[in-house]
Amino acid sequence: MIQTHGVEVTYSGNAQALKPCALRFEPGAFTVLLGASGAGKSTLLRALNGLVTPTGGHVEVEGIGKLDTRRRLQAHRRRTGMIFQQHQLIGRCTVLQNVLTGRLGYHSGLRTLLPASRSEKTMALEAIERVGLIDHALKRADQLSGGQQQRVGIARAMVQKPTLILADEPVASLDPATAERVLSLLHGICKSDGITAVVSLHQLDFARRYSDRIVALAQGAVVFDGPASRLGKTEVAKIYGSGPATADDDDTEPTPLKTGTYA
């Protein structure tokens, strides 16, 4: 369980990106974060693993406590898998090498310079097999498609043996069919391993189908918090304003709500 206690974030010289929020993420729940561009989704995700230091309030993690010391933050990050839109893989390294970087948080000092142990390699290969890429394990990461690269990102998070996955628009740069496959894979792994997940998405229909709970932000404030069944037209309008994003309320087709933001 991870909880924010009045967490707020104001970037220097900017308006408040995240207004004080009290959110509790229960173990094993798959939460989708929704919100228009600039609403504060990435800021909240980054605050949840200390990549952004809250300017007010604090984050508390079950079994670790308040994330107010370097040691606690390290302990939390070790068990927190981060998945980004742009994969953040090392292109010239193999899939296996990339996945092994997920183990680095378990080592310190010179040990990080030494080759991975046999057991870690086995763990990494198991994770690669789980995301269906065993035939590509020794290929360079930059030779894979976007969807395959994102699956490497998932495998890298898995070898951390995470209790929490934070994913920031993990499928935003993929075509709809690939996006669905990758999201379904991520969802399936989190559910079968009991991993708590907080995942930001721009596709309302994916949010409806894959979430246990939706938390929506608008201008840094939580404007909706509940199951997808309670997300009606009024709530969607509150999240996105009256723009085109409100149009697909009952759609089942994947509908990217934001296009072209990332070139």
Ligand SMILES: Nc1ncnc2c1ncn2[C@@H]1O[C@H](COP(=O)(O)OP(=O)(O)OP(=O)(O)O)[C@@H](O)[C@H]1O
């Ligand atoms: N490093 C930063 N320095 C200053 N302001 C920032 C920084 N990162 C984000 N912001 C501002 O904080 C607000 C929230 O940004 P954030 O990236 O959290 O939004 P988002 O919901 O993730 O948007 P998107 O859907 O475009 O990714 C925005 O107004 C943004 O301009």
Ligand SMILES: [Mg+2]
């Ligand atoms: Mg963002």
